[in-house]
Amino acid sequence: MNIKNLFKTKFNLPIKYKKIDPLVNRVINENYQSIAKVDRGNSFKGHSFNIHFRCGLEHDKGLIHVTNAYYSGYVHQEYNIDEHKTTTTYSTHGTVPKWLKEKIVTIGETLQPNIASPSGGSYNTWFFNVDENPALNIYTTEYVLKYNVVAEGVKFNSHFDNINELKELTQHYRKIREKLKYSDINEIMQHTKGHLDLYMLSISKNFIL
Numbered sequence: 176m177n178i179k180n181l182f183k184t185k186f187n188l189p190i191k192y193k194k195i196d197p198l199v200n201r202v203i204n205e206n207y208q209s210i211a212k213v214d215r216g217n218s219f220k221g222h223s224f225n226i227h228f229r230c231g232l233e234h235d236k237g238l239i240h241v242t243n244a245y246y247s248g249y250v251h252q253e254y255n256i257d258e259h260k261t262t263t264t265y266s267t268h269g270t271v272p273k274w275l276k277e278k279i280v281t282i283g284e285t286l287q288p289n290i291a292s293p294s295g296g297s298y299n300t301w302f303f304n305v306d307e308n309p310a311l312n313i314y315t316t317e318y319v320l321k322y323n324v325v326a327e328g329v330k331f332n333s334h335f336d337n338i339n340e341l342k343e344l345t346q347h348y349r350k351i352r353e354k355l356k357y358s359d360i361n362e363i364m365q366h367t368k369g370h371l372d373l374y375m376l377s378i379s380k381n382f383i384l
Contacts, residue, residue, distance in 0.1 A: 221246040222334075241331055248341035252331055261330040265309075265337075266321040267344045275352065276315045278360055279303060282376055286369040303355075303367075304377045309347055320348050351383055 236256040309322040366382035
């Protein structure tokens, strides 16, 4: 196992943030420290992880971050030293089937026919949203499913726990996908709202879940 940057190298800020504001770049890089990093291919199959911490600023004592990736699933854990709480975010994503993409486009065009899409008339930006925990966004090309848990104290998970939680998330998505697949499109629209400013279609959780 190849562990990099142990206790010495500063946090590597993503390129997109470096281009936004040099001051933000400086503040984050001065306060984030990478503890350990294992790239995919240097651990068990499909796995990578990163541990870093944010040094305390004037108003707090800092945060400890642990991120594990398992193929298309991610588990990010953040321990807040001030609050003595650990927030865990499980997320998984995947490709949306063609039939679901067609339903999203049809519903988007039907509910809000006069809105101009930012992609130049194509409704590829429409997406379904289920605002619940787990929270699900189904875009026309992929879906993203997230689930948050807050626990008292320091509570970092084992790989076994992480993988089982991600499996449950995947099963949750499959249930929603089956509901959408076998529901008539008119029935779906009865439980769907359009949001002009967000190009979003939010579905009633009582219907979808």
